[in-house]
Amino acid sequence: GAVVSQHPSRVICKSGTSVKIECRSLDFQATTMFWYRQFPKQSLMLMATSNEGSKATYEQGVEKDKFLINHASLTLSTLTVTSAHPEDSSFYICSARDGNSLSSYNEQFFGPGTRLTVL
Amino acid sequence: KNQVEQSPQSLIILEGKNCTLQCNYTVSPFSNLRWYKQDTGRGPVSLTIMTFSENTKSNGRYTATLDADTKQSSLHITASQLSDSASYICVVSPYSGAGSYQLTFGKGTKLSVIP
Numbered sequence: 001g002a003v004v005s006q007h008p009s010r011v012i013c014k015s016g017t018s019v020k021i022e023c024r025s026l027d028f029q030a031t032t033m034f035w036y037r038q039f040p041k042q043s044l045m046l047m048a049t050s051n052e053g054s055k056a057t058y059e060q061g062v063e064k065d066k067f068l069i070n071h072a073s074l075t076l077s078t079l080t081v082t083s084a085h086p087e088d089s090s091f092y093i094c095s096a097r098d099g100n101s102l103s104s105y106n107e108q109f110f111g112p113g114t115r116l117t118v119l
Numbered sequence: 120k121n122q123v124e125q126s127p128q129s130l131i132i133l134e135g136k137n138c139t140l141q142c143n144y145t146v147s148p149f150s151n152l153r154w155y156k157q158d159t160g161r162g163p164v165s166l167t168i169m170t171f172s173e174n175t176k177s178n179g180r181y182t183a184t185l186d187a188d189t190k191q192s193s194l195h196i197t198a199s200q201l202s203d204s205a206s207y208i209c210v211v212s213p214y215s216g217a218g219s220y221q222l223t224f225g226k227g228t229k230l231s232v233i234p
Contacts, residue, residue: 006162043208043224044163093162108222110155110162 003027004096006111013084014119021079021114023094029074030096034108035067038091050077084118091115121146123225125209131231136199140228142192142209150214154183154194157206157227166194166207199232206230 003026013019023033032051036044048064050056050071058064068080077096081088095108123144132138144152151170155163167176167183169192175184180197196203206227213223 004162041229043226046221049221091160095162107153107165107168110164113160113162115160 002098002107002109004030004094004109004111006092006094006114008114009112010115010117012117012119015085016083019081019084019116021081021092021094021116023077023079023096023111025075025096025098025109028096028098028109030077030098031074032097033071033077034095034097035069035077035079036093036095038093038113044093047079081116084116086118089116089118121211121213121223123209123211123223125207125225125228127228128226129229129231131233132199134199134201134232134234137195137197138199138230140194140196140207140209140230142194142225144190144192144209144211144223144225146190146211146213146223148214149187149190150212152183152185152192153210153212153222154181154192155208155210157208159205163208163210196230199230201232201234204230204232 005024007022035047038044047062048056048058050069052071052074056069071077091113093113095110097108126141153168154166157163166178166181169176169185171187182195185192206229208227209225211223
């Protein structure tokens with residue numbers, strides 16, 4: 001159980017275009033989802049936290065108009081990188097928290113990541 | 120400021136050998152500490168999770184220890200295999216009564232197991 005998928009796994013796009021990345025919880029309801037980006041040899045950096053049905057909370061320095069997050073259902077969150085530029089090239093990872101879990105760990109389950117390359 | 124520091128930054132060991140990775144944290148108040156394995160180009164996969172009351176937890180050949188007093192944790196890998204080559208990330212979850220679930224990540228230790 002507790003599987004999180006991401007689609008696509010890899011995307012290459014031209015500068016100026018928009019790219020949408022999907023994050024799905026396959027076997028649980030994710031009341032909260034998180035979006036991270038990771039640069040080579042760096043740790044994960046939290047971009048934003050989204051709760052189902054409400055606006056995402058962005059971390060300081062993350063442009064909300066550039067990184068649009070939608071969490072319209074308990075199993076799906078999307079991240080859209082608008083007007084992508086080469087500096088947006090990175091590894092984007094989502095995670096999801098099982099809102100119905102009785103565990104005291106508040107565990108987050110991570111997706112496999114999406115490699116974005118902007119030419 | 121909440122921080123998680125890991126050492127060594129990278130490590131190369133021979134297949135079949137054991138190794139221990141270290142994690143020091145300053146997160147307070149503290150809820151739980153996790154170790155993840157991240158293969159290149161993949162998302163992190165959970166190995167162990169421990170609360171402040173747990174001193175050790177095992178998952179196959181992986182054994183994590185936690186000393187909440189000194190704010191230190193270690194991950195011991197026994198009889199390493201080539202497939203253990205990956206980055207190992209220490210992640211600490213702060214306790215927040217307001218329901219914040221943000222995690223503090225270490226930079227990871229890159230382990231390379233060679234034949």
